[in-house]
Amino acid sequence: MKNALEAYLKEQKIEYYGVLSYSDCREIGKEIIERSGIVPRSVILYLVPYYVGDGENFSSYATSYDYHIILREIGEGIISLLKRYFPDSHSVAYGDHSPIDEKYAAASLGLGVIGLNKLLINEKYGSYVFIGDVVTDVDPEKLCAQGPVLPRGCVGCGKCLDACPTGILSGDESLGCLSAITQRKGELTDAEIALMRSVGTAWGCDECQRCCPHNKKIAVTGIEFFHRERITRLERDAVEEMDRSAFIKRAFSWRGKKTVLRNIDILEGGAACEGE
Ligand code: B12
Ligand code: SF4
Numbered sequence: 497m498k499n500a501l502e503a504y505l506k507e508q509k510i511e512y513y514g515v516l517s518y519s520d521c522r523e524i525g526k527e528i529i530e531r532s533g534i535v536p537r538s539v540i541l542y543l544v545p546y547y548v549g550d551g552e553n554f555s556s557y558a559t560s561y562d563y564h565i566i567l568r569e570i571g572e573g574i575i576s577l578l579k580r581y582f583p584d585s586h587s588v589a590y591g592d593h594s595p596i597d598e599k600y601a602a603a604s605l606g607l608g609v610i611g612l613n614k615l616l617i618n619e620k621y622g623s624y625v626f627i628g629d630v631v632t633d634v635d636p637e638k639l640c641a642q643g644p645v646l647p648r649g650c651v652g653c654g655k656c657l658d659a660c661p662t663g664i665l666s667g668d669e670s671l672g673c674l675s676a677i678t679q680r681k682g683e684l685t686d687a688e689i690a691l692m693r694s695v696g697t698a699w700g701c702d703e704c705q706r707c708c709p710h711n712k713k714i715a716v717t718g719i720e721f722f723h724r725e726r727i728t729r730l731e732r733d734a735v736e737e738m739d740r741s742a743f744i745k746r747a748f749s750w751r752g753k754k755t756v757l758r759n760i761d762i763l764e765g766g767a768a769c770e771g772e
């Protein structure tokens with residue numbers, strides 16, 4: 497299984513991965529694992545580098561197709577391998593809505609350090625990596641699980657604390673994270689609108705990544721998925737014209753078109769509510 501996993505991930509252009517015992521992970525979604533119906537024993541975790549370039553008026557992660565699609569594909573490939581080698585096994589693939597703190601698990605595998613920007617930072621791809629994981633009931637020993645290492649922190653220069661437009665990284669929780677604000681449905685407050693305009697983002701926020709010295713000279717992803725049909729600027733007409741199948745392939749689609757259009761209008765100085 498070890499060699500087959502290595503070969504499969506190499507084929508997918510995944511260079512950083514590892515196996516941990518579930519008990520070495522920090523569980524943040526007990527209900528998620530309960531819903532899955534499996535007895536979690538091991539986690540196969542992998543980094544998916546995504547950087548191709550910045551977005552002009554939105555976050556770089558959303559310029560490519562929705563990363564959940566590729567995380568699901570890779571996760572399902574791993575599950576097929578597990579079924580081949582352990583026919584009675586039960587496994588579930590996650591990426592984002594995972595029952596574990598994915599950054600902590602990745603750092604415990606030594607795949608990167610945890611930055612003061614709260615992100616996992618890899619030596620080759622910086623913080624521009626998504627984290628995917630497969631939780632399985634296969635015994636960790638059978639998967640040659642590693643013992644966890646003590647998670648390490650970044651160089652601690654503090655640039656992200658200064659760059660964060662809301663101050664949340666320095667402990668000011670009054671506005672929250674701008675990324676979350678742009679992903680919220682409904683009407684935004686005047687302060688939230690002013691913030692979006694000052695940063696110039698219609699979706700997500702990269703301020704604590706762009707300034708980070710660990711992200712200088714990072715490698716562009718070799719995964720073809722992220723290079724396909726990129727959108728580098730969010731424009732009202734283009735978003736409006738997208739049919740349902742084109743729209744749902746995008747990472748900015750999950751709160752619906754009205755939310756994205758509201759955000760574009762905010763940047764262009766127009767209406768700040770979703771309207772009809
Ligand atoms: C909810 C969520 C959000 C929310 C809230 C974020 C938050 N910080 O809680 C919102 C919408 C704001 C958000 C925004 C973003 N997110 Co998000 N998010 C998540 C999600 C689903 C859960 C996070 C969570 O609740 N973790 C649990 C809490 C306890 O951890 P935490 O406070 O975030 O992290 C602390 C601990 O890990 C702790 N820690 C533990 N051990 C150690 C050891 C040391 C030495 C140190 C120093 C610290 C430390 O340090 C961290 C910082 O305090 C994860 C996926 C997952 N299941 O993990 C993705 C995830 C964290 N998000 C991701 C991304 C890409 C983003 C954005 C960059 C997107 C964007 N460009 O707009 C921003 C970045 C914001 C930021 N700087 O954190 C990626 C991060 C990949 C990476 N390289 O780290 C993840 C892992 C999704 C994925 N599957 O790839 N996100
Ligand atoms: S994503 Fe933006 S608002 Fe959120 S922590 Fe980073 S810099 Fe601050």
Ligand code: SF4
Nearest residue numbers: 611650653654656708
């Ligand atoms: S900007 Fe500095 S403090 Fe912030 S994550 Fe990067 S190295 Fe760490």
